[in-house]
Amino acid sequence: MQWGDVYVRSCAMALGERELVEAAVAAGRYDPAIRDAHGYESISVAGSRYAADMAVDAARVAIARSAVDPADIGVFIHAYVDEQGPEGVAEPASYVQGMAHDGRARALGVRQGCNGAIASLEVGAMYVSAGSVAVLTSADKYVGEGDRYRDDQGCVPADGATAMVLGREEGVARLLATEIIGDGRFSGLTALDPGQFEDRQEFRKAQRKRVVSMMRTMTEAKHDCVRAALADAEVGAGDIRHWLLPYNGRFMVDRDFCAEFEIDDERTTWDLGRTVGHLSGGDPVVGLTHLLETGAVAVGDRVVMLGDSAGFAFGCAVLEIVAKPAWQVDR
Missing domain, CATH: 3.40.47.10 (Thiolase/Chalcone synthase)
Structure with a gap:
């Protein structure tokens, strides 16, 4: 959009x-x-x-x-x-x-x-x-x-x-585009009833099949969400200076996603995130606030904000920094 x-x-x-x-x-x-x-x-x-x-x-x-x-x-x-x-x-x-x-x-x-x-x-x-x-x-x-x-x-x-x-x-920043993709087909993942299966092994097999399908869908949706937002903003991944990712632990980072969109740690705010923890939906706003307060962004920089709701909703916003804020602070 x-x-x-x-x-x-x-x-x-x-x-x-x-x-x-x-x-x-x-x-x-x-x-x-x-x-x-x-x-x-x-x-x-x-x-x-x-x-x-x-x-x-x-x-x-x-x-x-x-x-x-x-x-x-x-x-x-x-x-x-x-x-x-x-x-x-x-x-x-x-x-x-x-x-x-x-x-x-x-x-x-x-x-x-x-x-x-x-x-x-x-x-x-x-x-x-x-x-x-x-x-x-x-x-x-x-x-x-x-x-x-x-x-x-x-x-x-x-x-x-x-x-x-x-x-x-x-x-201080102009909103260029947003995209949200929702997929609730797997929202009942934990609703499988073990009593419906003859033995535990059959239950595990059904659960595993469901999880694998869900993970594949999650990956596709996240990638599609970012691609759509970048297209609407009329920019490419290489034009983005800062990627504000959720502050999940490093073991959870999607390496293929980062490779596709040319994201390395220097273009994220993980140095802040590792000292804060995961603030639910607030992570990307914490990142943006930090960049603006510390003067780590320059006029003309493009910034991507990402959200990920338990695998069932993905959000992406693209902004362009247009002015230096008057409220920089030391943190």
Whole structure:
């Protein structure tokens, strides 16, 4: 999907304190072999802070940086996966809107897993094209009953929030194109009932066949998504200076994907991601915020943001940096 007059006016992030993974290894919480395979150095941990309150903090900073008239804000879109808090809050998007904005606006919640921020970006761009200013937020915090270092062998879930303000006519980056591909045919992968099979071996065989088919579809969808976004943006992979990938562990990196699109570590923000962990859908916005805050992008740079929701939704956004932000900070 091509975009014309849609600009990123600003962005911001609110992260927890960095917890060194070595401490988790020493405490027996994190398998050292998995640590070595994935390459994380530290994880953002928020302590007692609620996810929604971190989104409020990020939104306030992004709105202030954007210099938009709050009266022009027409929609807040909040992307999340897990419980948001505080207790008694039934609709996190409305909570973020009410706490970060002294006025009325639409408040929409997006739950598309780790593709949430890209989905919000595409929906927000539609509102901007209709004349609104859009505030996009994402937030998540580990609330599992187990241990964040054991729950997901592909990444370590982190705590944090992001915010982005979209508007027309001017900004730090222009949105060139977005693409989202969804494929829900395998959403019932775990619904296979072992009782339907005569023995465990037959069950495993059926499960394996389903997983192999799913993985093939996932790979095709991810590649097709990026190809379509680049085509709509009228750029090639070689024109992209920065690739903002999800902060999954290094063992999970799709080497064939990186080879096709000429992606090496120097063109990603993995040096930041390895110190933060996986922030659900917020990873690419954290990456973009980092690049802008530290001055690591130059006017004319093209940037790709990627989202991947558990294999069932893939998102890609292509932007061009058009101005140097006035809000660079030291981190």
